[in-house]
Amino acid sequence: xxxxxxxxxxxxxxxxxxxxxxxxxxxxxxxxxxxxxxxxxxxxxxxxxxxxxxxxxxxxxxxxxxxxxxxxxxxxxxxxxxxxxxxxxxxxxxxxxxxxxxxxxxxxxxxxxxxxxxxxxxxxxxxxxxxxxxxxxxxxxxxxxxxxxxxxxxxxxxxxxxxxxxxxxxxxxxxxxxxxxxxxxxxxxxxxxxxxxxxxxxxxxxxxxxxxxxxxxxxxxxxxxxxxxxxxxxxxxxxxxxxxxxxxxxxxxxxxxxxxxxxxxxxxxxxxxxxxxxxxxxxxxxxxxxxxxxxxxxxxxxxxxxxxxxxxxxxxxxxxxx
Amino acid sequence: xxxxxxxxxxxxxxxxxxxxxxxxxxxxxxxxxxxxxxxxxxxxxxxxxxxxxxxxxxxxxxxxxxxxxxxxxxxxxxxxxxxxxxxxxxxxxxxxxxxxxxxxxxxxxxxxxxxxxxxxxxxxxxxxxxxxxxxxxxxxxxxxxxxxxxxxxxxxxxxxxxxxxxxxxxxxxxxxxxxxxxxxxxxxxxxxxxxxxxxxxxxxxxxxxxxxxxxxxxxxxxxxxxxxxxxxxxxxxxxxxxxxxxxx
Ligand SMILES: Cc1cc2nc3c(=O)[nH]c(=O)nc-3n(C[C@H](O)[C@H](O)[C@H](O)COP(=O)(O)OP(=O)(O)OC[C@H]3O[C@@H](n4cnc5c(N)ncnc54)[C@H](O)[C@@H]3O)c2cc1C
Ligand SMILES: Nc1ncnc2c1ncn2[C@@H]1O[C@H](COP(=O)(O)O)[C@@H](O)[C@H]1O
Numbered sequence: 001x002x003x004x005x006x007x008x009x010x011x012x013x014x015x016x017x018x019x020x021x022x023x024x025x026x027x028x029x030x031x032x033x034x035x036x037x038x039x040x041x042x043x044x045x046x047x048x049x050x051x052x053x054x055x056x057x058x059x060x061x062x063x064x065x066x067x068x069x070x071x072x073x074x075x076x077x078x079x080x081x082x083x084x085x086x087x088x089x090x091x092x093x094x095x096x097x098x099x100x101x102x103x104x105x106x107x108x109x110x111x112x113x114x115x116x117x118x119x120x121x122x123x124x125x126x127x128x129x130x131x132x133x134x135x136x137x138x139x140x141x142x143x144x145x146x147x148x149x150x151x152x153x154x155x156x157x158x159x160x161x162x163x164x165x166x167x168x169x170x171x172x173x174x175x176x177x178x179x180x181x182x183x184x185x186x187x188x189x190x191x192x193x194x195x196x197x198x199x200x201x202x203x204x205x206x207x208x209x210x211x212x213x214x215x216x217x218x219x220x221x222x223x224x225x226x227x228x229x230x231x232x233x234x235x236x237x238x239x240x241x242x243x244x245x246x247x248x249x250x251x252x253x254x255x256x257x258x259x260x261x262x263x264x265x266x267x268x269x270x271x272x273x274x275x276x277x278x279x280x281x282x283x284x285x286x287x288x289x290x291x292x293x294x295x296x297x298x299x300x301x302x303x304x305x306x307x308x309x310x311x312x313x314x315x316x317x318x319x320x321x322x
Numbered sequence: 323x324x325x326x327x328x329x330x331x332x333x334x335x336x337x338x339x340x341x342x343x344x345x346x347x348x349x350x351x352x353x354x355x356x357x358x359x360x361x362x363x364x365x366x367x368x369x370x371x372x373x374x375x376x377x378x379x380x381x382x383x384x385x386x387x388x389x390x391x392x393x394x395x396x397x398x399x400x401x402x403x404x405x406x407x408x409x410x411x412x413x414x415x416x417x418x419x420x421x422x423x424x425x426x427x428x429x430x431x432x433x434x435x436x437x438x439x440x441x442x443x444x445x446x447x448x449x450x451x452x453x454x455x456x457x458x459x460x461x462x463x464x465x466x467x468x469x470x471x472x473x474x475x476x477x478x479x480x481x482x483x484x485x486x487x488x489x490x491x492x493x494x495x496x497x498x499x500x501x502x503x504x505x506x507x508x509x510x511x512x513x514x515x516x517x518x519x520x521x522x523x524x525x526x527x528x529x530x531x532x533x534x535x536x537x538x539x540x541x542x543x544x545x546x547x548x549x550x551x552x553x554x555x556x557x558x559x560x561x562x563x564x565x566x567x568x569x570x
Contacts, residue, residue: 012482072485074460099480103462106415106447110454115416115531118445131535136443140339141348144535185459185489191477198481204569228570246465246500247479252335252441253359253499261569272335278543282567284559290548298546300562302555312553316560317570 005031006090007040007058008081010100013190014046014070016053018201019096019156021163026123026156027094028057028166033125036091041084043077045070054171056163062174066181071190072100076181078107085112090151092130097155098200105155115147117154119256121279130154138252138275158201159258199248202231204261207250207277209235211266211287211306215243220310221265227317233257233277235267251276266306269294286310323377323491326431327368327401328422328452329361331385331392332442339539346534347412357392360437362504363497365396367467368435370502375469378402380429384421386410390520397515398507404518405429407525414532415443419451421525426456432492438463439496449496459489462496 007027009020024040031038038058042050045067053061064080081104085093093108095101097119109116121142122133132154133144147153199205206228208221218232225232234244236251250257252272262280267273269285269292277283278297285298286306295301302309333339333353340349357365368379381396381404383389393404407421426434434453439446446462453460459474465484466477469491478485479498507515549555549562563570 075489078454099463099478102446103450103460103478106450107454107460109447110416110419110451115414116447117532118447135540136537137333137337137339137348138335138441138444139540140337141341141537142540143346143537146533146535147531148533149531185461185487187478187485188475188488189486190483191486192483200481249499256444261563261567271338275335279540282563282569283543283546284563285546290551295546295548297543299544299567300559301546301548302550302552302559303548304550304552304555308553309556312556313559316556320560320564 003036004088004090005034005036005038005092006085006088006094007038008093008095008101008104009040009042009053009061010096010098011042011044011047014044014048016042016047016049019098019158020053021056022158022161023094023096023156024053024056024058025163026161030092030123030125030130034128039088041081043069043080050173055165055167055169056171057166057169058171059169060172060174062176064176064178066178068181068183068186071187073181073183073186074103074107075184075186077104078111079182080178081108082111085151093151093153095153095155097157101155105153109153112151113149114151114153115149117145117147119157120154121157121160123154135279138256138272139279140275157258159203193247197231199231199233199250199257200255203259204228204230205233205250205257205259206230206263206265207233207235207267208238208265209267210237210241212238218243220306224263224310224314227314227321235273264294264298265310267294268292269297323375323433324429324431325368325371325377325379326382326426326429326434327364327379327396328382328434328436328448329365329392329396330358330437330440330442331355331383331389332358332440335359335441341537341539346537348537355388355391357395358437358440360439360441360497360499363499363501364435364437365399365401366502366504367495367497369400369505371433371469380405380431382407382422382425384409384413384418384525393520394515395507397518398511399505400511404520406520406522408522409525413528414530415445415447415451416531417528419448419455420528422448422452423455424526425523426452434458434494436494436496438498449494453494456492459493461487461489461493463498464495465498465500467495467501
């Protein structure tokens with residue numbers, strides 16, 4: 001019988017990621033509204049911060065364990081989620097909309113014949129079913145969708161659903177050893193990028209565009225990011241010119257981000273750039289052209305020379321922090 | 323070996339999206355359509371692989387008559403044949419994957435390239451769905467690709483770095499910017515593509531698993547506030563960020 005709502009947690013290098021707690025909180029909330037039981041699973045080798053997952057209102061979390069799961073394997077992981085979904089009669093399954101969740105969720109969906117809604121930013125329960133809202137056309141429009149299949153899968157955009165610790169209910173942890181996983185498709189190496197924080201996961205992003213004039217000036221953006229503990233982003237113009245790596249590109253053909261604070265420096269605000277960052281909670285623009293489109297969506301702007309404004313901003317933040 | 327490359331036909335990224343009268347899709351008036359930008363990387367990688375292993379590349383697209391323009395674009399770049407899997411009504415991702423999987427099976431393609439994401443509905447799942455329906459391996463968001471006999475080594479872009487993935491043919495690969503530089507179609511290629519016939523077949527039947535209830539515009543952002551024109555505005559900016567926005 002289908003009576004479970006299941007959350008798939010993500011770990012990286014043995015630690016549950018922030019988005020995993022967002023998944024836990026969300027399924028706890030929805031389980032109340034749908035009168036289903038919330039359970040979660042995580043696949044990995046050793047997980048250091050497992051206990052942090054307790055108290056989010058999820059009854060049970062199962063850790064599927066194998067020494068090979070230090071690294072991701074889509075073939076092995078999809079079978080584990082599929083089997084668990086079948087065994088528990090999962091009605092809804094939630095994944096994080098990260099490169100992990102985006103890869104794995106459609107594989108599980110096809111195996112289960114489940115409909116799937118990607119990158120959702122809002123859920124509502126109406127007539128005992130979920131209506132999900134997701135951005136389309138890179139955020140230029142939103143759609144409300146409903147899935148018609150027996151099992152329904154959704155992925156959630158990181159940084160949107162706040163993790164709320166309830167502590168009212170202890171979580172039961174279970175560990176299941178997986179023997180002979182199907183490792184046909186597996187990660188054999190992880191090459192860490194030298195940057196510290198990834199734009200897709202950061203709470204604050206400082207982004208630079210063509211207005212920086214050259215790669216040698218990006219130290220300005222780097223210093224400001226350092227003061228704020230922020231990730232560095234870039235416009236496509238800066239990426240195409242070879243100033244910054246593609247993984248930092250924000251926009252329709254880069255990454256879609258929703259940080260609390262996005263600071264755009266020397267970025268005009270082309271429609272493709274806005275598409276990727278306009279759902280940021282607060283936007284600051286620094287651009288010497290007061291008519292630049294970026295100001296139309298910025299909460300706060302300084303219409304001045306970034307070569308003056310960015311260093312002053314870094315200094316001011318340093319000053320107030322000390 | 324035969325290679326399939328799947329291309330979608332999408333509104334230009336510069337499109338200002340207006341919600342249509344049905345409140346379920348966009349208003350198509352004045353919208354120009356292009357080959358999905360990520361699919362150009364897929365076509366390029368298919369062509370590079372063809373040049374190396376001397377095999378055939380077939381282009382597949384699911385949709386209406388107009389998708390032929392996009393198929394032709396891939397043919398002009400150098401693909402050999404094109405097939406339109408015709409359905410005039412829009413399909414959900416499962417419907418698209420089902421049609422593609424059927425035809426890939428028909429064509430006996432054991433390597434398939436797709437874009438990582440269609441810039442219309444931004445699902446980024448058709449590649450993985452198709453792979454699973456065919457029981458092929460799948461690597462998504464690929465920025466490096468190597469094929470040696472049946473073995474694939476692919477670099478996959480993830481948060482904070484790159485995963486090097488090993489798998490085997492048959493496989494579906496979804497392509498990300500950075501994988502290659504898509505070639506421009508030569509004049510000769512464009513002329514040749516004009517002469518090629520694009521085969522038309524009815525897309526395999528399916529039942530939709532997704533219901534779009536409503537399309538709407540995101541809540542408009544309040545117009546911004548320019549608080550100054552030089553560095554003297556910085557203390558006020560920082561104050562607002564701390565006290566009003568409370569984000570730092
Ligand atoms: C298919 C397609 C996909 C695309 N996808 C993306 C995408 O994902 N992301 C993206 O960003 N773009 C994308 N673009 C490109 C987009 O259209 C713009 O070309 C790009 O965003 C411009 O980058 P920019 O703002 O850095 O440069 P510009 O538009 O050149 O803007 C530079 C800005 O810097 C300001 N400036 C100059 N000097 C100073 C100074 N000293 N102090 C302060 N300000 C200064 C200028 O006033 C100007 O506004 C895409 C385009 C296409 C066709
Ligand atoms: N209608 C279609 N016809 C052919 N290929 C498609 C179609 N829709 C999506 N694809 C392929 O699937 C990829 C991912 O699309 P999506 O999952 O819709 O974001 C695209 O980059 C295309 O390669």
